[in-house]
Amino acid sequence: MNVPVTFVERAHRGIGNRSTAAGEVGARRMMSHRIAASADYPAMEEMRDQARRIRLYALGHLDELLARFSDEVEGAGGHVHFAADADEAIAYIRKVAEETNVRRIVKSKSMVTEEIHLNAALEAHDLEVVETDLGEFIIQLSGDTPSHIIAPVMHKTRQDVGELFSEKLGIEYTDDPTELNNVARHHLREIFLSADMGISGCNVAIAESGSIVLVTNEGNGRLTTSAPRIHVAVMGMERIVPTLSDAAVILEVLARSATGQRLSVYTNIVTGARRPGDPDGPEEFHVVILDNGRSRVLAGDAAEVLACIRCGACLNVCPVYREAGGHAYGFTYSGPIGAVITPSLMGLAEWHDLPYASSLCGACLDACPVRIDLPGLLLKLRRDAVSEGLGPDGLEGALKWFTRLATNPGMWRGATRAGGWSAKLIARQGWIKSLPGRGSAWTDYRDLPAPAAKPFHARWKERQRES
Amino acid sequence: MPKVQLFVTCLVDSFFPEVGEAVVAVLERHGCTVEFPFDQTCCGQPAFNVGYHDQARAMAEHTIKVLDGTDGTIVVPSGSCADMMINHSPELFQPDDPIHAAAARVARRVKEFSSFLVDDLGITDAGASCEGRTATYHPSCHGFRNLGIRQQPETLLDNVAGLERVELPDAETCCGFGGLFSVEMPELSASIMSTKLTNVEASGADLLVGVDVSCLMHLAGGLRRRSREIEVKHIAEVLAEETRT
Amino acid sequence: MNREDFLERVRSAIKVSELPPIPEAPPGGLVPDLPRAGVTERFLEQVEAVDGHTHLVGSDDEAVHLIGVLLEQYGATDYLAWAPDHLPVAGLAERLRATPLDAVVPGDAEGRLEHQTGYTDLLVGITGASAGLAESGSIVLEAGPGRPRMASLIPLVHIALLRERDITQSLSHWIADHAEAAADTSNLFIITGPSRTADIEQTLNLGVHGPKHLHVVVLGG
Numbered sequence A: 001m002n003v004p005v006t007f008v009e010r011a012h013r014g015i016g017n018r019s020t021a022a023g024e025v026g027a028r029r030m031m032s033h034r035i036a037a038s039a040d041y042p043a044m045e046e047m048r049d050q051a052r053r054i055r056l057y058a059l060g061h062l063d064e065l066l067a068r069f070s071d072e073v074e075g076a077g078g079h080v081h082f083a084a085d086a087d088e089a090i091a092y093i094r095k096v097a098e099e100t101n102v103r104r105i106v107k108s109k110s111m112v113t114e115e116i117h118l119n120a121a122l123e124a125h126d127l128e129v130v131e132t133d134l135g136e137f138i139i140q141l142s143g144d145t146p147s148h149i150i151a152p153v154m155h156k157t158r159q160d161v162g163e164l165f166s167e168k169l170g171i172e173y174t175d176d177p178t179e180l181n182n183v184a185r186h187h188l189r190e191i192f193l194s195a196d197m198g199i200s201g202c203n204v205a206i207a208e209s210g211s212i213v214l215v216t217n218e219g220n221g222r223l224t225t226s227a228p229r230i231h232v233a234v235m236g237m238e239r240i241v242p243t244l245s246d247a248a249v250i251l252e253v254l255a256r257s258a259t260g261q262r263l264s265v266y267t268n269i270v271t272g273a274r275r276p277g278d279p280d281g282p283e284e285f286h287v288v289i290l291d292n293g294r295s296r297v298l299a300g301d302a303a304e305v306l307a308c309i310r311c312g313a314c315l316n317v318c319p320v321y322r323e324a325g326g327h328a329y330g331f332t333y334s335g336p337i338g339a340v341i342t343p344s345l346m347g348l349a350e351w352h353d354l355p356y357a358s359s360l361c362g363a364c365l366d367a368c369p370v371r372i373d374l375p376g377l378l379l380k381l382r383r384d385a386v387s388e389g390l391g392p393d394g395l396e397g398a399l400k401w402f403t404r405l406a407t408n409p410g411m412w413r414g415a416t417r418a419g420g421w422s423a424k425l426i427a428r429q430g431w432i433k434s435l436p437g438r439g440s441a442w443t444d445y446r447d448l449p450a451p452a453a454k455p456f457h458a459r460w461k462e463r464q465r466e467s
Numbered sequence B: 001m002p003k004v005q006l007f008v009t010c011l012v013d014s015f016f017p018e019v020g021e022a023v024v025a026v027l028e029r030h031g032c033t034v035e036f037p038f039d040q041t042c043c044g045q046p047a048f049n050v051g052y053h054d055q056a057r058a059m060a061e062h063t064i065k066v067l068d069g070t071d072g073t074i075v076v077p078s079g080s081c082a083d084m085m086i087n088h089s090p091e092l093f094q095p096d097d098p099i100h101a102a103a104a105r106v107a108r109r110v111k112e113f114s115s116f117l118v119d120d121l122g123i124t125d126a127g128a129s130c131e132g133r134t135a136t137y138h139p140s141c142h143g144f145r146n147l148g149i150r151q152q153p154e155t156l157l158d159n160v161a162g163l164e165r166v167e168l169p170d171a172e173t174c175c176g177f178g179g180l181f182s183v184e185m186p187e188l189s190a191s192i193m194s195t196k197l198t199n200v201e202a203s204g205a206d207l208l209v210g211v212d213v214s215c216l217m218h219l220a221g222g223l224r225r226r227s228r229e230i231e232v233k234h235i236a237e238v239l240a241e242e243t244r245t
Numbered sequence C: 001m002n003r004e005d006f007l008e009r010v011r012s013a014i015k016v017s018e019l020p021p022i023p024e025a026p027p028g029g030l031v032p033d034l035p036r037a038g039v040t041e042r043f044l045e046q047v048e049a050v051d052g053h054t055h056l057v058g059s060d061d062e063a064v065h066l067i068g069v070l071l072e073q074y075g076a077t078d079y080l081a082w083a084p085d086h087l088p089v090a091g092l093a094e095r096l097r098a099t100p101l102d103a104v105v106p107g108d109a110e111g112r113l114e115h116q117t118g119y120t121d122l123l124v125g126i127t128g129a130s131a132g133l134a135e136s137g138s139i140v141l142e143a144g145p146g147r148p149r150m151a152s153l154i155p156l157v158h159i160a161l162l163r164e165r166d167i168t169q170s171l172s173h174w175i176a177d178h179a180e181a182a183a184d185t186s187n188l189f190i191i192t193g194p195s196r197t198a199d200i201e202q203t204l205n206l207g208v209h210g211p212k213h214l215h216v217v218v219l220g221g
């Protein structure tokens, strides 16, 4: 099989297919929900500014906040593990699982565990890992990957899910979402209540109390952090804010930007394991704080991207995301945030084409609740790619030639006039229908107007002569 | 009589000189003295947007040197080139480089054509007429999002005699041009374009108007493969038509 | 990686970072300007808007009666409730004990697995609530002794009892007055409507993991 290796190849598979079309409908719907939710919340713009300040403050004081957070977690009887990379995070979670005799693990939706491919690593050690977010559960059953950071199966139709459930769960085929939902509830309920370990991500961590905040709509986040005897939270190290009040600001903008809700159904704030006298809750609480490239991003000029609160708003408005589909981005994070964060975390060497997967229209910046200058960061990454010799193929020569003309007015004028004459040879009624070589990248999809026989500067000259 | 410098952009110079002439006609009709710094070429945006800063810097420097010695507002019939000259060109030079200061001086004088008419000259009715046509306006992204250009051209169109302006559905979504994106990722670019063109057709307009010839060139080229019913024009061409007396 | 090395790496990254200007003081919360007057009405309206059911009752007796009706309506055979002193309605525990319903009592850590699997078909959970948030139609709950998390999570029906005076404008308002709330419990949670998903073709479905029906009973006065 031919595995597509570039964005363009992956996008080619996505463009116009049924999954991408389903995804586009979903993205547009989420976008209009966000716009409506912002419009009926007068404090939205002010909250966004405050959320941005909070996130930037946190990044600038990340060392102090992480130190405080980890003191607080340990003070409440929890355990903190600092993981430099994916391997260290996985090794720690395996060790905990082994020491506490864990067999069955339930997970609530978490991008960061996808980033480190945690499921595969745990399954390789005979641990049963079950995704419990309905979307992620569908992804896991079908061996697929998420196409949206908030709505992982936006690319699947109800028929896709119906076929999958009837094949994998042995039920009679139905494509009624309510019935499919009931099937999943029933199937997952028993797994939840008998799981040994719950692994969650972390939307926000609160330094002053050592808490983690998880938002979900389904309730699987609360089950994951409450039913099993061990709870492990995996957090990207940047996910922190100083206080509960700061977290409130993030929460006020997060759900509105993600799904257009005022708050998600469950905002779950976990501080340590169950306490003496608590009737339920896990016996052990572990937090894995993950770097995995983040300190390198922080040290670079795209550090602002770490302010992201993973709401997905930038995906929903992005015309490239909507046409190409989330899988085109080739990694856990898709859309504009993916185009910035994947090369930042994983390096341009392998991901240098992602920063070019944008028309720089700026819709993402408008939508982003924390006003991350995504187009500006894409431009920086493009500059870095070029300086590392990783610019788009064949562009450099053409640009050097163009620059030579554009910095030499005499040559420029000569070239524009020559362009006009030669176009006469191939143009019909002022339009060119087909160009050879690289020019076909234009004419394969649209006609090209012929360069003018007499450029503007020549007309200006004439006019001056006449007057 | 305000004196203005016309920076016509590389695309207008070589592909759409009639747009440049229309700009001159409209400006002169409204009392401006138009000068054209003859050695101008390209602002450097094409190279800047794909990360080739050395090339972008060279072109920006040339542009700045050509314009810095002149006086009056620098009128640019393109939102994205104006955005480049205002928001990016200065950044290409170290703060202690004398070109940096010149770039900043130039940046302060640059104004996109339609917003110059409305914001600076206070013209909302350019005195044009365009009988029996229905137009829709596409707000090109850089001008719209980075320079806030939308209301000005729409107002100008609303006041063209005989012209009905209809809203473009989903107007604020990109047309897919994106500079070299249009040829680096042409399939995607065309796919986004096709959504835009469907909306243009749905608007019911027979005339598509914009302030950026780059996006318009892409859309016009795409439209020719779908239907010949819809004409594409830069706003200056609409405003230059048949002055009412 | 050990903590010190990890944090040192972060510290040196910050030093060379090209972040936009960083605020010097912690920014803190922001409390939007929302009127206090009319919070109850807005709360009730907003709970309904997120697919919850609301009941405004004037007395404990009325509340007790209402809960009886709800239990019957859902055909409950058992229930999991918070301890009586954490429910703001006098006489509810006695009333429930007088019914033929089985009270499910949370187990201890020892027998948890066995015990928990018994929750599978639990129909009704009854809890109190620390606050109601008018702007989002949310209720705030704090787990702790006598207040099992599961009562608001496992059953198909969640009945939450809330004092009207505990309704405030919004999340930000409540947190501004309860800055320590996260530290005070192992689990602070805010519930905004019944469990929902829109994962399959963005079609709304209630009760995917948590309760399908949420009844908020507001005790007036």
Ligand code: SF4
Pocket (backbone or CB within 6 Å): A307, A308, A309, A310, A311, A312, A313, A314, A315, A337, A364, A367, A368, A369, A370, A371, A372
């Ligand atoms: S970059 Fe902004 S809009 Fe995109 S996911 Fe992150 S916070 Fe949301």
